[in-house]
Amino acid sequence: MQECFFVFCGVKMEVLKINGVEKHFPAGLMPSTVSALLEQLDIKAATVAAEVDGQIVERNKFTEAKLLSGQRIELVRFVGGG
Amino acid sequence: MDKLVIADKEFNSRLLVGTGKFASCEIMAEALEKSGTEIVTVALRRVDIENKNDDMLRTIDVKKYLLLPNTSGARDADEAVRLSKLARAATGINWVKLEVTPDPYYLLPDPVETLEAAKILIKEGFVVLPYINADPVLAKKLEDVGTSTVMPLASPIGSNQGLKTREALEIIIEQANVPVVVDAGLGLPSHAADAMEMGADAVLVNTAIATAGEPGRMAAAFKLAVEAGRTAYIAGAAVAGKRASASSPLTGFLRNNKEK
Numbered sequence: 001m002q003e004c005f006f007v008f009c010g011v012k013m014e015v016l017k018i019n020g021v022e023k024h025f026p027a028g029l030m031p032s033t034v035s036a037l038l039e040q041l042d043i044k045a046a047t048v049a050a051e052v053d054g055q056i057v058e059r060n061k062f063t064e065a066k067l068l069s070g071q072r073i074e075l076v077r078f079v080g081g082g
Numbered sequence: 083m084d085k086l087v088i089a090d091k092e093f094n095s096r097l098l099v100g101t102g103k104f105a106s107c108e109i110m111a112e113a114l115e116k117s118g119t120e121i122v123t124v125a126l127r128r129v130d131i132e133n134k135n136d137d138m139l140r141t142i143d144v145k146k147y148l149l150l151p152n153t154s155g156a157r158d159a160d161e162a163v164r165l166s167k168l169a170r171a172a173t174g175i176n177w178v179k180l181e182v183t184p185d186p187y188y189l190l191p192d193p194v195e196t197l198e199a200a201k202i203l204i205k206e207g208f209v210v211l212p213y214i215n216a217d218p219v220l221a222k223k224l225e226d227v228g229t230s231t232v233m234p235l236a237s238p239i240g241s242n243q244g245l246k247t248r249e250a251l252e253i254i255i256e257q258a259n260v261p262v263v264v265d266a267g268l269g270l271p272s273h274a275a276d277a278m279e280m281g282a283d284a285v286l287v288n289t290a291i292a293t294a295g296e297p298g299r300m301a302a303a304f305k306l307a308v309e310a311g312r313t314a315y316i317a318g319a320a321v322a323g324k325r326a327s328a329s330s331p332l333t334g335f336l337r338n339n340k341e342k
Contacts, residue, residue: 018131019128019129019131020128021131041131043129043131047172048129048172049126049168049169049171049172050171051168056167056168056171057171058171059171059174074128074168075128075129075131076126076127076128076129076168076172077126077127077129077172078124078125078126078127078149078151078169078172078173079102079124079125079126079127080100080101080102080103080104080110080124080125080292081100081101081102081123081124081125081126081152081154082100082101082102082103082123082125082152082154082239082240082266082286082288082289
């Protein structure tokens with residue numbers, strides 16, 4: 001995928017759309033993998049499933065799966081249900 | 083009680099419990115414990131990034147209970163398949179309670195999309211437990227494509243109306259070669275006992291426990307009811323009749339004495 005970015009106050013910014021909300025990072029500070037993102041969001045990886053651009057990333061690939069600016073990330077976990 | 087076998091797994095409890103609508107995780111944990119259940123259903127939602135404490139799994143002992151993720155929220159087969167795959171990625175378990183409910187008022191399951199999703203999921207290696215209306219023809223079709231149970235509803239989800247689909251459930255139970263789990267609408271332990279007496283293999287209860295005055299105590303009541311119903315089914319019901327049939331001897335000595 002083509003990497004995308006934009007410039008904000010002279011600083012190059014990168015963006016991830018996480019659960020429908022855009023999150024901006026100064027270039028170079030964007031988490032580079034799914035595990036890095038979870039760590040930054042303070043979310044335990046053990047109970048989470050992740051999709052990157054509609055493709056499921058298995059948990060054992062969280063540390064390897066590279067993130068690129070502009071990607072859509074879905075993070076889901078279990079809640080009460082019948 | 084005799085064991086319930088679903089796919090290749092054996093269970094001692096015939097009561098499945100849903101985890102929605104509990105006032106707190108602690109109340110839920112107590113209810114699960116008292117219900118004696120071994121299978122608990124859960125739903126998938128986006129992580130609330132602003133509230134890291136929304137992790138409910140911290141109070142469910144996954145060594146003790148089999149987590150059965152549902153596909154609630156799915157309105158067609160594609161959405162149900164996507165949710166199932168996410169659930170499998172989150173649990174590592176390939177069991178799924180398939181539910182496709184496009185109608186928000188009665189939450190009635192879509193038979194066409196459910197059958198379609200079941201076919202896809204079974205090809206992908208899932209153990210599929212489909213939530214369906216009490217439709218005997220659909221139940222057979224699902225069984226034929228390889229679902230591991232059928233889960234017909236007693237009445238609409240969360241309605242607590244009890245066994246409104248009795249006649250159709252009886253046909254499903256009579257014809258099924260996979261376990262029949264009566265799901266949705268059971269509002270009282272007597273409803274659950276009734277379903278089990280009819281020959282249902284198991285029942286799934288959520289709202290009736292979660293929204294009871296004391297969920298833990300109600301969970302215990304459902305446990306007893308399911309056990310009673312199952313035991314009665316195995317014992318074989320006595321025949322019902324219109325007229326009285328004396329349980330005590332009527333050949334009295336009282337009048338005979340008077341006649342002397």
